[in-house]
Each structure stands twice: as C-alpha cells, then as structure tokens.
Amino acid sequence: MxxxxxxxxxxxxxxxxxxxxxxxxxxxxxxxxxxxxxxxxxxxxxxxxxxxxxxxxxxxxxxxxxxxxxxxxxxxxxxxxxxxxxxxxxxxxxxxxxxxxxxxxxxxxxxxxxxxxxxxxxxxxxxxxxxxxxxPKEAIGRYMSPEVLSLRNDWDARTALESVRARIDEPETVYLLPVVGPGKVLEGVVSLRSLLAADPDLPLSALTREATSVHALTDREEAAREFLSHRLIAMPVTDEEDRLLGILTMDDVLDIMDEEDAEDAARSGGAEPLDRSYLSSSILRIVRSRIVWLLVLAVSAILTVQVLEVFESKLDQVVILALFIPLLTGTGGNTGNQAATTVTRALAVGEVRVRDLGKVIWRELRVGLVLGSVLGSLGFVVAGLVYGWPIGTVMGLTLLSICVMAACVGGLMPIVAKKVGADPAVFSNPFISTFCDATGLILYFTIATVVLGLH
Structure with a gap:
C-alpha cells in the first residue's frame, strides 16, 4: 500500500x-x-x-x-x-x-x-x-473615501468624460459618478457605462438618475445593510445639507459586514471578538475576550441556584422532579435563543423596527404556543408512561409554559437592546439562557406544587 x-x-x-x-x-x-x-x-x-x-x-x-x-x-x-x-x-x-x-x-x-x-x-x-x-468610529463617514470624482450638473457628456479621463487615477472608483450642483450639493449619479454610450453633446442632466445616498453620521452597519439591499457598487456620502463628502465602495461595505458578523457571532457565544487571527493572539488576549462574559454569566447563574434553594423542600417530597431540570432549562434556553437570533437578524436587515415590538411579541407568543404544544404533548406521553400521569401532566404543562415564556423573552430582548442603544447580539444566547433557566424553574415548581399538591 x-x-x-x-x-x-x-x-x-x-x-x-x-x-x-x-x-x-x-x-x-x-x-x-x-x-x-x-x-x-x-x-x-x-x-x-x-x-x-x-x-x-x-x-x-x-x-x-x-x-x-x-x-x-x-x-x-x-x-x-x-x-x-x-x-x-x-x-x-x-x-x-x-x-x-x-x-x-x-x-x-x-x-x-x-x-x-x-x-x-x-x-x-x-x-x-x-x-x-x-x-465617530461607528459612523459611516469613518469608512468613506473622500477621494471622489464628481461631475457638475451643467456639463455635457463630452466635458464629463474629459474630466473622468483627466482624473482617472485619483478616486477609489469611477463606475458610479456623483453629479453635483452649486455648493457641491448632490443632484444624483450617473454610471460610467451610460456616460460612455451617450452622445457627446447630450446634457449630463439627461443622464443623471436619483442617487441612493447616506448621511456621514449614519451607523456603519445600517449604512452597509442599505448599500447591500439596493445592490449598489458605490454610494455617495453626504452631510446634513446634502453636500457631497465622499463615496462608499463595495470593499468598504464587505469589511464592515465581516467585522459586524464576527462581533455578533462572538458576543452571541459570550465572548468579545478578537482583533487578529486566533493563532497570532496571545493567551492573555484570548482570556480577556472571554473572561468578562464568564464572570457575568457566573454571577447571573446564581439566580438559578437560589431558585433551586427556594424549592428545595419540593424536591425532597418528589425527588423524581430533579431528573427533568436539565431538560427544561435546556428547552427554555434553546427556544429563547432561536427567537432572539431570528429577531436580531430581522432587526439588522430592516425587516423589524423598534415600533414593531407588539407585533413581534404577538407572533412569538403564537410560535411558542405551537412549539410548546408539540413538546408538551410529547413530554406528557413519555413522562406519563414511565413515571405516572401526574408527573406527565407536570411535564406537559411546564414545557408548554416554558416555550411560550422563552419565545416571548427571546423576541423582546433584541428590540429592547436596540431601543436603549445596546448591541442586540449581547442580549442573545448568554443572557437569555440564564434568564430562561431561572424563570423556567419557577414555572416548573409552581406547576408541580399545584398539580401534585405539594406544600
């Protein structure tokens, strides 16, 4: 061989x-x-x-x-x-x-x-x-190129092409050319293709189309999402009075989205993004990127321990209840994280706005009811056959309640984060998992107390 x-x-x-x-x-x-x-x-x-x-x-x-x-x-x-x-x-x-x-x-x-x-x-x-x-570092103006080749709206196609040829090496891109009026006010844009194909004597105003532009102080992720949603190759950047300041290009947008996606992925896993490759990062740098969230989660997990301590007497009466705790906490955390991930993504691409909070909660409530009904029915049958129907009833009702609660919380948290100016990804997996663990246990033992007649 x-x-x-x-x-x-x-x-x-x-x-x-x-x-x-x-x-x-x-x-x-x-x-x-x-x-x-x-x-x-x-x-x-x-x-x-x-x-x-x-x-x-x-x-x-x-x-x-x-x-x-x-x-x-x-x-x-x-x-x-x-x-x-x-x-x-x-x-x-x-x-x-x-x-x-x-x-x-x-x-x-x-x-x-x-x-x-x-x-x-x-x-x-x-x-x-x-x-x-x-x-500011998060503003799109920090990522624009001020080297922009602009054309005057009172030129004809011949004059515009002569200007492009004379300055072809200066700007970062020439495929989309901003057209400006007096005071560099943005009037629109013209593509290089249409300029090359036009009659030389044609007024530039006849070739100019409406521009999709962005204000220089707009958040970089919001601007990048708008750029991609319109499938642009370049986008003018203006000030409050619509004066041309620079241009945003595809490579800048891709860099922004790479950074934002890396940041969201890291924070949803309870860490801060590394600013360099993993292998070249020192051990101390990697520890710093993780330790803060581990401390936050460790402190917040004390809530779960305290809940168990409060209901310790219930566990003493029906020890079998302890067997289902990992299943219930895992279900709550996963359901909440699924909802949070979906809503965070919808916020990022503009499908959901802060004012849609009521619609999101109503939708997640119904999703949670359906998920909870399926899982609760399964839990009722399996636990009932093995441990008795009273335990099966507790499991079925608890799974239903936890799914509804976790889905609503998972849909709520990213929107609340957006409203207060925080990163919605921060409120995803780590925080929601801990919150749903503690709340889910309260629901579990409350239902068990009522159904099983505990005291």
Whole structure:
C-alpha cells in the first residue's frame, strides 16, 4: 500500500521558518520562499504569527506585495505591525493607503505615533485623512473615501468624460459618478457605462438618475445593510445639507459586514471578538475576550441556584422532579435563543423596527404556543408512561409554559437592546439562557406544587 505523503507548500515552509530560530540562512530562505508564495497565503502566514516574526517576513516582500498584504490584514494587526516595523518602509505603505483605510489604522495606534505618521503625509493626503478621522468610529463617514470624482450638473457628456479621463487615477472608483450642483450639493449619479454610450453633446442632466445616498453620521452597519439591499457598487456620502463628502465602495461595505458578523457571532457565544487571527493572539488576549462574559454569566447563574434553594423542600417530597431540570432549562434556553437570533437578524436587515415590538411579541407568543404544544404533548406521553400521569401532566404543562415564556423573552430582548442603544447580539444566547433557566424553574415548581399538591 502506498504511503500517504503530505506536500509542504511554500506557505507552510515560511510559517515553519518564522516559528523557529532566525539566522542569516533562514532569513535568506524566507526571502526566497516569499517570492513564490501567493499573496493570500502570505497574508494568512503574516496574520498567524506574532507581529515581531511577521515583521521579518514583511521586510522580505516587494513593495507592491507588501502593500497588498498589509491592506488585507485586520486593522488591529496592522497597528501591531506598524509599532513593530516603524522606519521608512512602513511610512511608504501608509502613504499609499486610501484615506479611509489609513484612518482605520490610525484609530488603532497610540495618539503620538498616529500624529507622527500623519505629519509625514503629503498635505492633501493629510487633509483627507483628518476629515475621515473626524467622524465617530461607528459612523459611516469613518469608512468613506473622500477621494471622489464628481461631475457638475451643467456639463455635457463630452466635458464629463474629459474630466473622468483627466482624473482617472485619483478616486477609489469611477463606475458610479456623483453629479453635483452649486455648493457641491448632490443632484444624483450617473454610471460610467451610460456616460460612455451617450452622445457627446447630450446634457449630463439627461443622464443623471436619483442617487441612493447616506448621511456621514449614519451607523456603519445600517449604512452597509442599505448599500447591500439596493445592490449598489458605490454610494455617495453626504452631510446634513446634502453636500457631497465622499463615496462608499463595495470593499468598504464587505469589511464592515465581516467585522459586524464576527462581533455578533462572538458576543452571541459570550465572548468579545478578537482583533487578529486566533493563532497570532496571545493567551492573555484570548482570556480577556472571554473572561468578562464568564464572570457575568457566573454571577447571573446564581439566580438559578437560589431558585433551586427556594424549592428545595419540593424536591425532597418528589425527588423524581430533579431528573427533568436539565431538560427544561435546556428547552427554555434553546427556544429563547432561536427567537432572539431570528429577531436580531430581522432587526439588522430592516425587516423589524423598534415600533414593531407588539407585533413581534404577538407572533412569538403564537410560535411558542405551537412549539410548546408539540413538546408538551410529547413530554406528557413519555413522562406519563414511565413515571405516572401526574408527573406527565407536570411535564406537559411546564414545557408548554416554558416555550411560550422563552419565545416571548427571546423576541423582546433584541428590540429592547436596540431601543436603549445596546448591541442586540449581547442580549442573545448568554443572557437569555440564564434568564430562561431561572424563570423556567419557577414555572416548573409552581406547576408541580399545584398539580401534585405539594406544600
């Protein structure tokens, strides 16, 4: 039988060299392997090793390759790499970045270092970067590109095309071109395709269509969702008076959604998102991302213990009740989490608004009734056949009650979070599970007390 052999790729060899002792020979090998490693793999390797080791590989890359790799790294790791590298090579990369990408990196750096790098920029680049940095971190203005090629509404198609050709290298995108009037007020947009196909003497106003734009202070996730819902390739960003400030592009939107999805996934599991790859994160950084929620959950779980202590006498009378506690708490937590996940998603994509609270509760109440009826009937039959019909009745009624309660709570919590300005994902799995555990046990023992005549 032929033996299985695993072929080591240049990226695997690079990673192995960077994890081992470095000397003159290994540095030459790193430089040689970097030449034959695809850019996506170089990005993965740099993101998987500590910044000090990543800097060694980074210095071995050609300028165009190093820029492409740097742009693909998360902002937190970019900042770590800058602190490690310093020097002229990183200053050149910072100069080449788009203003919105540069602002995102500066936001992760110490103020003194960010100021130093800012002073080293070309005056025009410094001004554009400062403009983007002036917006809050969660505002879409922080992610727009101020390098936008706009056209005047009193031009014809020929003049507009001449302007595009003259400035083709300046903006981040030219596929959708904003059309502005006096004072840079946004009048609409025109696509490059329609501009190229138009009669040169045709007034630009005849080609202009209504623009889907966004205010610079709009929350970044809300703006990104709107961008995707309209299936745009670019979207103008304006101020309160509809004056054009910049443009939002698809790559910026995808970056925002990646960050938001990672944040929601982490928080729904009771952790904070890591700002770099898992393998390159220190043990302390991973612990910090998890410990806060573990402490919160540990404190809140005391509620469940206290509920059990209150009903300890009931358990002494009917010990068999203790066997069903894991089933009931698990059912409540799962039902609540299902409802919360569904409503959180609906909130994110704009299907549900805060004012729809009543509709959501009424819908989840009916969903809970149906789920509870199915599970309760099953619990009644199985528990009744094995432990007797009184116990079966307790199980059936409890499962029905828990499903209704958990579905309503799961639908309520994300909307309440949205109303108070919190992240709906935070109110999902960890908090709802603990709340439903304690409340479910109260329902369980209350029903058991009534049905079984406990005292």
């Amino acid at each position: 032929a033996e299985n052999t695993q072929v080591s790729t240049p990226a695997d060899q690079l990673e192995a060299l960077l994890e081992g002792p470095l000397n003159a020979h290994s540095l030459d090998e790193i430089a040689h392997l970097a030449e034959s490693t695809p850019r996506p793999e170089l990005t993965r390797v740099i993101g998987a090793v500590p910044p000090v080791r990543a800097a060694v590989l980074f210095r071995a890359l050609r300028k165009d390759t190093s820029l492409a790799v740097f742009e693909a790294l998360p902002p937190g790791y970019q900042a770590e790499l800058i602190r490690t590298l310093r020097g002229p090579e990183i200053a050149a990369i910072i100069e080449e970045l788009d203003p919105d990408d540069r602002a995102e990196v500066f936001g992760e750096l110490p103020a003194s270092l960010a100021k130093k790098l800012m002073l080293g920029l070309d005056p025009d680049e410094r001004e554009m970067t400062a403009t983007v940095l002036g917006y």
